[in-house]
Amino acid sequence: ELKVEQNPLFLSMQEGKNYTIYCNYSTTSDRLYWYRQDPGKSLESLFVLLSNGAVKQEGRLMASLDTKARLSTLHITAAVHDLSATYFCAVDMGIQGAQKLVFGQGTRLTINP
Amino acid sequence: EPEVTQTPSHQVTQMGQEVILRCVPISNHLYFYWYRQILGQKVEFLVSFYNNEISEKSEIFDDQFSVERPDGSNFTLKIRSTKLEDSAMYFCASSEDLMNYGYTFGSGTRLTVV
Numbered sequence: 001e002l003k004v005e006q007n008p009l010f011l012s013m014q015e016g017k018n019y020t021i022y023c024n025y026s027t028t029s030d031r032l033y034w035y036r037q038d039p040g041k042s043l044e045s046l047f048v049l050l051s052n053g054a055v056k057q058e059g060r061l062m063a064s065l066d067t068k069a070r071l072s073t074l075h076i077t078a079a080v081h082d083l084s085a086t087y088f089c090a091v092d093m094g095i096q097g098a099q100k101l102v103f104g105q106g107t108r109l110t111i112n113p
Numbered sequence: 114e115p116e117v118t119q120t121p122s123h124q125v126t127q128m129g130q131e132v133i134l135r136c137v138p139i140s141n142h143l144y145f146y147w148y149r150q151i152l153g154q155k156v157e158f159l160v161s162f163y164n165n166e167i168s169e170k171s172e173i174f175d176d177q178f179s180v181e182r183p184d185g186s187n188f189t190l191k192i193r194s195t196k197l198e199d200s201a202m203y204f205c206a207s208s209e210d211l212m213n214y215g216y217t218f219g220s221g222t223r224l225t226v227v
Contacts, residue, residue, distance in 0.1 A: 048215040100171070
């Protein structure tokens, strides 16, 4: 059974600092997604990582995927308060037509002024 | 930008009652899903649907649950006899081509069973 583990689960940081959220998964997959969720809201797609070595950046967020290590990272650069949210990684499993996402536990990020 | 639309946004129901959660996926998408999130927990897969049939379902998706695509636009999740532990946020998602794109999630239906 696929396990997806994020760490840390809670992260409180100061504005302007850098930090990294880690997502480890237990079986082979080359498709991984990062989502942001604000309290009581839906899942907003941040990054779609579809191959080993994929790196994507949007603003202060950068995500990477190492399929050999079964590891993805979400790096936050010079954090700002607006980035406070819960971040989920999700690994895509299954075959075409029968896929499913297995989510990590989420990382609740709080950025303090 | 195209959206996945879910109704209602919040439903309160009594234990043992049937509920139907509705979703309108993005029109050119072929794959449809239901996920749920119990408050404060991670998102869990319930079921995937392709070509008018269930392609995969989780252990959570027992005989109390069913899905249907009654017409060309709607995708529904029915819970026949709700239990207190069914209280959760239910998200519908759809996808077009997983090799190049991801999934688009709806805004969710918060189901409260009392």
